[in-house]
Amino acid sequence: MPLDKIKPPFSLPKLPYEENALEPVISSRTISFHHGKHHAAYVNKLNELVAGTPYESLPLEDVVMRAAKEKDANAKAIFNNAGQAWNHNFYWLSMAAKSAEPTGRIKDAIESNFGGLQEFKDAFSKAAAAQFGSGWAWLVKGKNGKLKVTTTSNADTPIAHGETPLLTCDVWEHAYYLDYQNRRPDHVKAWLDKLVDWSFADQNL
Numbered sequence: 001m002p003l004d005k006i007k008p009p010f011s012l013p014k015l016p017y018e019e020n021a022l023e024p025v026i027s028s029r030t031i032s033f034h035h036g037k038h039h040a041a042y043v044n045k046l047n048e049l050v051a052g053t054p055y056e057s058l059p060l061e062d063v064v065m066r067a068a069k070e071k072d073a074n075a076k077a078i079f080n081n082a083g084q085a086w087n088h089n090f091y092w093l094s095m096a097a098k099s100a101e102p103t104g105r106i107k108d109a110i111e112s113n114f115g116g117l118q119e120f121k122d123a124f125s126k127a128a129a130a131q132f133g134s135g136w137a138w139l140v141k142g143k144n145g146k147l148k149v150t151t152t153s154n155a156d157t158p159i160a161h162g163e164t165p166l167l168t169c170d171v172w173e174h175a176y177y178l179d180y181q182n183r184r185p186d187h188v189k190a191w192l193d194k195l196v197d198w199s200f201a202d203q204n205l
């Protein structure tokens with residue numbers, strides 16, 4: 001699924017692994033609701049909202065970036081659903097059934113920007129825990145080319161701010177509540193240690 005050319009009408013992408021492949025960190029029940037209900041609802045609502053508007057023929061990234069600049073309620077609704085559709089597409093690809101330590105270019109970039117993998121994990125965990133309410137924790141390449149950890153609220157996304165996402169962890173409660181209830185930090189720790197697809201981050205670098 002190339003993420004830079006997602007054409008309308010938008011569809012729910014197939015998961016790159018089985019629903020139970022991320023257990024025990026994320027249960028198949030969570031994945032089933034998260035992908036099949038939450039993500040699907042954003043995609044369906046987006047198609048409904050863009051029908052008959054100038055957004056109808058734009059690729060998903062362009063819908064996100066254009067709607068981010070508009071102020072009316074309709075554009076806000078389009079932004080929320082397009083942002084969530086894009087963020088979830090990116091989230092599924094940020095995880096692998098068989099996670100491995102970063103190697104090569106991404107390993108070097110993590111070391112030079114954070115001081116080491118553990119320092120990166122500490123910064124990411126802290127940011128994810130501090131994100132108030134719903135949102136996303138990200139590893140991004142900023143406008144200056146440096147890697148950093150950031151968070152966005154609700155449907156907001158680094159692509160609306162000129163930053164290049166490398167990885168994301170969904171910190172909306174629907175991503176972890178069935179498995180971890182209110183223990184978001186435990187979920188994020190397990191996610192960082194067991195699920196990150198570093199080869200995906202490397203491709204995005």
Ligand code: FE
Pocket residue numbers: 034038088170172174175
């Ligand atoms: Fe989500």
